[in-house]
Each structure stands twice: as structure tokens, then as C-alpha cells.
Amino acid sequence: MTSVKTNLLYDMAERSPFWLTLLMAAQHVMLIYSEIIIFPVIVGKKAGAPLEHILFASFAAALAAGLSTLLQVVRLGRVGTGYVLFMGSSAAYFSCCVDVVTAGGFALLATLSILVAPVEMVLAYCLRHLRHVFTPVVGGVILLLVVISLISVGHHEWMGEQGSALYGSAQHLTAGGVTMCALLGMALFGNRTLRLWCPIIGMVAGLAVSWALGILDVSAAAAYPWFGRFAGSWPGLTFNLKPEQFPFFLTLALLTLINGVQAIGNSMAIQRVSHREPRQVNYGIIQGTMYADACGNLISGALGTMPNETYSENISVVRITGVASRMVGVFGALMLILLPFLPKLSMVMVNLPAPVYGGFIMGLAAMMFPAGLELVFAHGITHQSGLLVGVSLCVGMLAESGKFFPGVFPPTFALFLNNSVAAGGLVAVALSLLFRFAILSSKEFSFPVVASQYPVLLENLQQAGNDLDLDQQQQYRLQLVCEELFAHIAKRSPATSSVKIKVLRHDEELVVEIIHGERVESVNFKGMPADLMAATEEEISSLGLVLVKGLVRDLHHVEISGVTYIWFKLD
Numbered sequence: 001m002t003s004v005k006t007n008l009l010y011d012m013a014e015r016s017p018f019w020l021t022l023l024m025a026a027q028h029v030m031l032i033y034s035e036i037i038i039f040p041v042i043v044g045k046k047a048g049a050p051l052e053h054i055l056f057a058s059f060a061a062a063l064a065a066g067l068s069t070l071l072q073v074v075r076l077g078r079v080g081t082g083y084v085l086f087m088g089s090s091a092a093y094f095s096c097c098v099d100v101v102t103a104g105g106f107a108l109l110a111t112l113s114i115l116v117a118p119v120e121m122v123l124a125y126c127l128r129h130l131r132h133v134f135t136p137v138v139g140g141v142i143l144l145l146v147v148i149s150l151i152s153v154g155h156h157e158w159m160g161e162q163g164s165a166l167y168g169s170a171q172h173l174t175a176g177g178v179t180m181c182a183l184l185g186m187a188l189f190g191n192r193t194l195r196l197w198c199p200i201i202g203m204v205a206g207l208a209v210s211w212a213l214g215i216l217d218v219s220a221a222a223a224y225p226w227f228g229r230f231a232g233s234w235p236g237l238t239f240n241l242k243p244e245q246f247p248f249f250l251t252l253a254l255l256t257l258i259n260g261v262q263a264i265g266n267s268m269a270i271q272r273v274s275h276r277e278p279r280q281v282n283y284g285i286i287q288g289t290m291y292a293d294a295c296g297n298l299i300s301g302a303l304g305t306m307p308n309e310t311y312s313e314n315i316s317v318v319r320i321t322g323v324a325s326r327m328v329g330v331f332g333a334l335m336l337i338l339l340p341f342l343p344k345l346s347m348v349m350v351n352l353p354a355p356v357y358g359g360f361i362m363g364l365a366a367m368m369f370p371a372g373l374e375l376v377f378a379h380g381i382t383h384q385s386g387l388l389v390g391v392s393l394c395v396g397m398l399a400e401s402g403k404f405f406p407g408v409f410p411p412t413f414a415l416f417l418n419n420s421v422a423a424g425g426l427v428a429v430a431l432s433l434l435f436r437f438a439i440l441s442s443k444e445f446s447f448p449v450v451a452s453q454y455p456v457l458l459e460n461l462q463q464a465g466n467d468l469d470l471d472q473q474q475q476y477r478l479q480l481v482c483e484e485l486f487a488h489i490a491k492r493s494p495a496t497s498s499v500k501i502k503v504l505r506h507d508e509e510l511v512v513e514i515i516h517g518e519r520v521e522s523v524n525f526k527g528m529p530a531d532l533m534a535a536t537e538e539e540i541s542s543l544g545l546v547l548v549k550g551l552v553r554d555l556h557h558v559e560i561s562g563v564t565y566i567w568f569k570l571d
Contacts, residue, residue, distance in 0.1 A: 055232030066336030113301030140375025158358025179206030179359030396424025
């Protein structure tokens with residue numbers, strides 16, 4: 001395995017010095033605290049919820065974030081990741097949460113958050129079976145749909161309350177514009193450190209301008225103590241669900257699946273930056289991340305606030321600082337649990353002017369957009385994936401407009417069809433399933449992993465090539481690649497094990513998947529030796545894998561529940 005130089009000072013399993021751990025934890029918390037408590041506040045205000053419920057939702061969001069993060073970092077059994085991975089209020093749920101709270105208050109939101117939490121647990125358990133459906137393209141499309149919904153909400157808040165004296169005023173334009181420009185300015189032109197703080201910088205700039213323009217009211221916050229029990233009241237739960245509220249459940253369930261896909265990506269990322277040497281991504285850890293994410297939604301629902309998600313910002317902090325010790329995550333989680341008992345700080349966030357909210361949301365939407373595009377184009381665009389993106393976004397934007405034949409559909413379906421993330425996301429998942437089943441032809445065969453089976457392997461590949469109407473060059477490449485991968489597996493597996501090979505013919509490409517019931521050293525870290533003349537026997541034997549990488553596209557090697565999956569594409 002090739003060594004890679006990193007700036008990592010402390011591995012995830014190492015203990016960093018106490019004061020360094022404390023300072024790093026404080027940096028992580030300061031980076032995300034405003035996002036954690038601001039989203040429930042905006043949801044409550046936009047939905048017209050009672051002040052006591054908004055206050056409690058803000059308090060509960062920080063408490064839930066701390067408890068969920070602690071569960072994520074510590075890892076209890078199969079639940080949690082064991083890495084520095086923070087959790088907090090999810091922007092992806094924002095628009096849907098506004099609709100839910102408007103319809104039934106925070107009690108309905110809390111109840112539905114509890115009911116949909118098992119959805120992500122099921123996704124985690126069935127991860128190996130759904131890996132071809134919830135693809136990066138699907139996740140990217142849904143993230144872009146979230147951006148579309150956030151833009152609509154952000155613009156509404158920026159303008160202010162329709163009919164009020166300051167609606168669309170120069171004060172609102174200035175306060176929201178400064179917030180957004182400060183946030184995006186730091187993200188675009190700041191150094192690596194300043195970029196991490198751009199949400200806080202944008203918020204502070206917006207507050208300063210709002211104070212100068214006379215639209216910042218701090219009287220409510222001044223009446224609260226710095227320390228003490230937080231105000232507000234728990235909204236409770238309601239299990240008297242009405243049929244017309246079922247679309248809310250479907251929408252939240254879909255968003256929970258999307259958050260699960262996001263958790264997969266964040267879990268992969270934190271594993272990659274928390275070790276000095278490159279190592280294979282552990283899908284057991286990924287499943288643990290998703291289980292903890294689901295438990296976080298249970299905690300959020302029980303406390304009466306909006307659902308949680310894993311935060312990617314903190315992964316950048318680990319990468320830049322080089323401190324990956326899990327004790328940083330433990331200290332940070334404890335800080336998040338204690339911060340809700342600072343009522344004055346939370347009241348400042350509750351009473352932020354609407355245009356500052358709006359500018360903040362618009363800035364976050366702009367920052368999320370490239371992440372969606374990155375997922376969409378992660379492995380290039382084919383005819384099918386391009387069609388999936390186009391159709392899903394068109395449906396999502398049509399739904400966001402709220403003008404899709406109003407009055408034609410029953411109220412139950414109308415609520416669902418007016419949500420861009422729900423409508424467009426459902427289309428994306430449905431098309432992904434359709435394309436998966438729309439395979440022109442396929443061949444599948446299995447046999448023991450022993451050297452004597454080489455002739456059987458070649459015979460089966462020859463037959464598969466003939467049945468799938470492959471030309472001579474395609475057959476040669478298919479046989480060469482599969483032979484090298486089979487040799488790699490056979491050298492490191494017991495003779496009693498077996499391997500299954502699937503060859504799938506699509507319109508434009510050939511997809512090959514190799515499934516083996518044992519763990520195998522990853523093929524992804526094999527490269528040319530630094531000195532070929534002084535190469536070890538192991539390095540020489542791995543040269544065939546270097547050749548494989550040059551012959552295929554999108555080579556993947558993952559392990560899920562002790563089963564190895566290797567798949568690739570051939571033109």
C-alpha cells in the first residue's frame with residue numbers, strides 16, 4: 001500500500017493534549033452553532049408557531065445536536081461512527097418543516113420525525129442492496145432541489161412580511177444583501193481558515209447593518225439572563241394524524257433517505273481524513289453513521305424540534321487542523337449540551353431580523369449548489385443520467401412554482417406536488433430504479449475461488465461475451481480485467497469461498513460486478529512502485545491491477561457487512 005503524506009497530527013484513536021482538544025472542540029462548535037439553532041427559529045416564525053414553542057425548539061435543537069453528536073462520536077455497538085462527525089439541524093428539511101408546522105405545529109413535526117426515523121435504519125440495513133439506486137447522481141439531484149426550495153424561502157424572508165411597512169424596503173435590501181455578500185465573499189475570497197467561518201461572519205455583518213439601520217430589536221434578549229433554564233415549553237406529541245397529513249410523512253421519509261445518502265458521503269470523507277495511511281472505506285462504519293443519524297431524528301422528535309443531519313463543515317476543520325482525535329468530538333458534544341443553558345445567546349438568534357435570515361439562507365443555498373453539481377458529475381454524465389437530472393429538476397421546479405394545475409388534484413396529493421424536493425426527488429429515485437431494471441441483457445455465474453477455476457472463468461466470460469454480442473476487443477478487455485481481479489481475490493481468500501460475476505449490457509456501456517463473501521485488500525490503493533528495479537514481490541504482483549485501472553472506468557471496491565463488491569464499466 002502506497003504511503004501518502006498528510007498534515008495529520010493526531011489520529012482518530014489518539015489523544016491530543018487537553019488544552020488543544022478543548023480549543024479544537026470550541027472551534028468546531030462555534031462554526032456550526034448558529035446553523036443548529038437558527039433553522040428551527042426560522043421554521044417556527046415562518047409557520048406562525050407560538051413563541052414559547054419556537055424558543056423551546058431552538059433550545060432543543062442544540063441539546064439534540066449535542067446528544068446525537070456524542071452518540072455519533074463514541075460509537076455504541078453498531079451505532080455511531082467513532083470519528084469527529086458533528087450533527088445538527090438539517091437545511092434539507094427546511095421547506096417541508098415549514099409546511100408541517102403550519103399544518104399542525106411543532107407537535108406534528110416532532111411526531112413525524114419519530115415516525116420517519118426508522119426509514120434511515122432500514123436504508124442502512126439494506127445498504128448493499130440499494131447501492132445502485134441511491135447513486136451520487138440521485139443524491140446530487142435532490143441536493144439541487146433543496147437549493148431551489150431554499151432560494152424561494154430565502155427570497156421571501158429577505159423581502160419581509162407582505163403588507164408590512166418595510167416590505168421590499170431599502171433597509172431590507174441592504175441588511176439581507178450585506179449578510180449574503182459577506183458570507184459569500186468570505187467563501188470566495190477568504191483564505192482556508194476564513195472560509196470555515198463564513199456563516200458566522202455573514203451573520204455578524206448582517207446584525208451590525210441591521211442595528212445601524214434601526215431594524216434590530218434586542219430588547220427581548222436583554223430581558224433574559226446569561227445563565228439559567230431556557231424559556232419556552234415543550235410542544236408535546238400528537239398521534240391523531242389525519243389522512244391529509246400523510247404526504248408530509250412521505251416527504252419527510254424521502255428527505256430522510258436523502259440525508260442517509262449524505263451521511264454515507266460524510267462518513268466516507270471523515271474516514272479518509274482521519275488516518276495517516278490510506279485505507280479502505282469501512283461500510284460497517286458507514287452503517288453505524290446512518291444508525292446514529294436515525295437515532296438523532298428520534299432524539300430531535302422526542303425533544304420537539306426539527307430533524308438532524310451530519311455536518312460536512314467539521315470535516316474540513318479536521319482536514320485543515322490535522323487534529324482527528326475523537327476526544328475533540330466528545331468535548332464538542334458536551335459543549336453543545338451545555339450551550340442551551342445560555343438563554344440570552346439563544347434569544348439573540350430568535351430575534352434576528354427577517355432580511356438577515358433571508359440573506360443567510362440565500363448564501364447557504366449558493367454554497368450548497370456546487371456540492372450538488374459535484375455529486376451529479378462525479379462519474380461523468382451518460383444519456384440516462386442526464387435524462388434523470390433533466391426530468392427531475394423540471395418536475396421539482398414546476399412543483400416549487402405551486403402552479404401545477406391547482407385545484408385538479410386532491411388536497412392530499414396537492415401538498416406533495418407543491419414540494420420541489422418531494423416531487424422531484426421521487427421522480428429521481430423512480431427513474432434510477434427504472435434504469436436499473438431497463439438492462440438490455442445480462443449474464444451471471446459463480447464458482448469457487450481457486451486457481452484451478454481459471455479455465456472455468458475464461459469459458460464463462462467467453463460465453464457471456466457471445467451472448468451479449470460483444471466484439472472481439474471488448475471480449476479481450478473483459479477477460480483480461482476479470483482475470484486480474486480474480487487473481488487478486490484468489491491469492492487472499494480461503495479455497496472454500498466463492499465469487500459471483502455479473503456482466504450487464506446497457507445501451508452505451510458494459511457494467512461488470514464481482515461479489516465475494518470475504519474481505520479483500522482494496523484494489524484502489526495499488527499504484528506503480530517508486531523504483532521498479534527495487535520493487536518487492538508484492539508490488540510486482542500488483543502491477544496487473546495498475547493495468548486494470550487503465551482499461552476500465554469508475555472502478556469501485558467496497559465492503560458491506562463483510563461482503564466485497566468490486567464493479568467497473570467498459571465502453
